[in-house]
Amino acid sequence: MKAITADITTLKVDAIVNAANTTLLGGGGVDGAIHRAAGPALLEECRGLGGCAVGDAKITRGYKLPAKHVIHTVGPVWRGGHSGEPEMLAGCYRRSLEVALEHGVKSIAFPAISTGVYGYPIEEATRIAVATVREFLKQNEMQMDVVFCCFSERDLAVYSKELS
Ligand code: ADP
Numbered sequence: 001m002k003a004i005t006a007d008i009t010t011l012k013v014d015a016i017v018n019a020a021n022t023t024l025l026g027g028g029g030v031d032g033a034i035h036r037a038a039g040p041a042l043l044e045e046c047r048g049l050g051g052c053a054v055g056d057a058k059i060t061r062g063y064k065l066p067a068k069h070v071i072h073t074v075g076p077v078w079r080g081g082h083s084g085e086p087e088m089l090a091g092c093y094r095r096s097l098e099v100a101l102e103h104g105v106k107s108i109a110f111p112a113i114s115t116g117v118y119g120y121p122i123e124e125a126t127r128i129a130v131a132t133v134r135e136f137l138k139q140n141e142m143q144m145d146v147v148f149c150c151f152s153e154r155d156l157a158v159y160s161k162e163l164s
Pocket of ligand 1: 006007008009019020028029030031033075111112113114115116117118119149150151152155
């Protein structure tokens with residue numbers, strides 16, 4: 001596991017994870033950036049998926065992206081932390097990794113799911129992200145390169161602290 005600062009749409013990995021919404025039909029933030037970079041064929045494939053539940057994940061091709069696949073997951077909206085948000089956020093990371101494993105993905109990049117428009121506090125979200133990925137890799141005894149792709153130096157500092 002490592003953390004970097006980058007635009008996730010530029011990463012040449014087997015899969016990038018999209019912080020989507022339940023419709024999977026595009027949105028703002030990282031979702032908008034991924035759809036813009038992948039081109040309209042991504043939206044076409046997403047239309048056929050029938051949406052995605054919070055905490056679940058679905059895979060598509062990457063189209064014009066350098067990444068081979070996009071794994072679309074839906075994070076919880078932050079409502080104060082007592083409405084199941086931690087379990088749902090952990091589900092995003094776990095389900096994304098399960099889907100990745102099923103498709104032979106050896107390298108994957110995650111954005112900081114739910115910490116943008118959905119308002120999840122970065123420190124708490126980062127703790128869950130790192131702990132869930134660590135646990136998954138341990139339980140599955142597997143080799144997968146996991147990149148936490150931060151969009152600001154501030155987020156990178158939080159991830160670096162959590163990973164050390
Ligand atoms: P959510 O609705 O799950 O909160 P957002 O897209 O609003 O999703 O934000 C999730 C995270 O993705 C935020 O940390 C945001 O800064 C980051 N982000 C936005 N655009 C990009 C990008 N192109 N590459 C990587 N991270 C991005």
